[in-house]
Amino acid sequence: MTDLDAVVHGANELVVGPAESGRELETVEDGAVAVVDGEIAAVGPTADVTREYPPANADRAIDADGRAVLPGFVDPHTHGLFAGDRSDEFAAKLRGKSYQDILAEGGGILRTVRAVREVDDETLLSNLLGHLDTMLAHGTTTVEVKSGYGLDTETELRMLDVIGRADDRHPVDVVPTFMGAHAVPEGRDADDYVDEVVEEQIPAVESQGVAEFCDVFCEEGVFSVPQSRRVLEAGEAAGLTPKVHAEELAHIGGTQLAAELGAASADHLLHATDEDIDAVVESGVTPVLLPGTAFGLGADYADAEAFLDAGAPLAVATDFNPNCHSHSMGFAMALSCVEMRTTPAEALIAGTRNAALALDREDGRGTLREGAPADILVLDAPTHVHVPYQYGTNVVGRVLADGRVVAEGGSTTYE
Numbered sequence: 130m131t132d133l134d135a136v137v138h139g140a141n142e143l144v145v146g147p148a149e150s151g152r153e154l155e156t157v158e159d160g161a162v163a164v165v166d167g168e169i170a171a172v173g174p175t176a177d178v179t180r181e182y183p184p185a186n187a188d189r190a191i192d193a194d195g196r197a198v199l200p201g202f203v204d205p206h207t208h209g210l211f212a213g214d215r216s217d218e219f220a221a222k223l224r225g226k227s228y229q230d231i232l233a234e235g236g237g238i239l240r241t242v243r244a245v246r247e248v249d250d251e252t253l254l255s256n257l258l259g260h261l262d263t264m265l266a267h268g269t270t271t272v273e274v275k276s277g278y279g280l281d282t283e284t285e286l287r288m289l290d291v292i293g294r295a296d297d298r299h300p301v302d303v304v305p306t307f308m309g310a311h312a313v314p315e316g317r318d319a320d321d322y323v324d325e326v327v328e329e330q331i332p333a334v335e336s337q338g339v340a341e342f343c344d345v346f347c348e349e350g351v352f353s354v355p356q357s358r359r360v361l362e363a364g365e366a367a368g369l370t371p372k373v374h375a376e377e378l379a380h381i382g383g384t385q386l387a388a389e390l391g392a393a394s395a396d397h398l399l400h401a402t403d404e405d406i407d408a409v410v411e412s413g414v415t416p417v418l419l420p421g422t423a424f425g426l427g428a429d430y431a432d433a434e435a436f437l438d439a440g441a442p443l444a445v446a447t448d449f450n451p452n453c454h455s456h457s458m459g460f461a462m463a464l465s466c467v468e469m470r471t472t473p474a475e476a477l478i479a480g481t482r483n484a485a486l487a488l489d490r491e492d493g494r495g496t497l498r499e500g501a502p503a504d505i506l507v508l509d510a511p512t513h514v515h516v517p518y519q520y521g522t523n524v525v526g527r528v529l530a531d532g533r534v535v536a537e538g539g540s541t542t543y544e
């Protein structure tokens with residue numbers, strides 16, 4: 130006998146996933162979804178789904194009662210594991226200090242590195258679990274988390290170990306990325322540090338099997354394109370799929386590097402050119418835009434429309450980190466609409482199915498199609514438009530991860 134985990138029925142609007150065009154949504158009016166063994170078993174009109182899967186037979190029957198039902202949000206770019214407090218830098222930026230000034234004075238990433246090296250693993254784990262709870266209550270069911278606040282072999286491995294432990298313990302699916310090349314440690318030369326990343330850190334990460342992706346901060350004054358290429362090629366040889374922080378503060382060619390290496394994603398892209406956009410489309414790299422970062426930096430936003438018009442599977446992420454302290458994909462989608470002029474449907478696709486593509490997830494994640502993991506949101510609102518429309522408000526009423534209710538009314542409920 131199959132185990133009918135859940136039936137969610139009576140949705141005013143059930144979002145199945147992107148329609149053929151990639152920019153519009155396939156939705157069902159008065160929709161329902163049935164979950165068997167943690168996966169979507171059926172999706173369609175309530176009358177059809179409940180005929181085959183009667184809610185009375187389910188472990189959990191949820192009457193959406195005229196609300197919207199969506200796929201769980203996928204956040205494909207965060208630095209969600211850290212220690213310390215950098216709220217004073219937020220205030221300093223408001224007084225005119227730049228992100229680069231702060232980093233050059235030993236603040237920013239380097240300050241978080243000092244804080245992470247000082248605390249024990251249990252503190253790191255409890256910090257991350259707390260952030261995952263907040264993300265989950267805001268509808269995120271899959272999140273990528275990078276290392277990169279260790280900048281030495283021991284601490285990078287500690288971070289990846291904690292990320293793995295958090296994934297084992299928490300209902301959010303956590304995808305681990307190694308980012309030893311996040312900054313040049315204090316007192317070190319960039320080339321010399323790249324040698325360490327390539328010769329020591331990557332082999333250690335490979336031998337522990339603790340990361341899936343390898344990312345690099347390819348940026349003026351941080352790692353050049355040749356240095357980034359060395360890191361990413363060594364990562365690839367160790368089985369780590371490349372990702373690139375590209376053209377965030379200046380244009381130096383990180384996007385072309387991502388295209389050349391067939392990276393899973395190129396992220397930030399505030400200064401991407403038309404040639405860069407063509408290159409990501411031709412090479413199948415997923416562009417990940419981080420509007421929360423532009424918001425916090427007071428920078429110009431990336432040109433989302435140009436990526437969409439070129440046919441790219443545009444993704445958005447929170448970039449949650451001490452410099453961009455937002456856990457909320459809903460806020461990222463609101464900025465996507467208001468500041469980058471995407472439609473609410475494009476923003477939702479960017480934060481669900483396309484975000485899953487940026488993490489190389491081909492299991493239907495980010496959709497409610499048959500066979501996909503049953504990560505389901507029931508909003509406290511009638512349509513997906515309310516996610517960006519009610520900016521600053523958490524409209525996620527209930528969250529199911531793998532078919533189990535794990536958050537309700539803004540709080541987690543899992544055991």
Ligand SMILES: N=CN[C@@H](CCC(=O)O)C(=O)O
Nearest residue numbers: 237238346422448450451452
């Ligand atoms: N730009 C590099 N890394 C992060 C910021 C990390 C930090 O400031 O701690 C980003 O993606 O925005």
Ligand SMILES: [Zn+2]
Nearest residue numbers: 206208374448
């Ligand atoms: Zn980042």
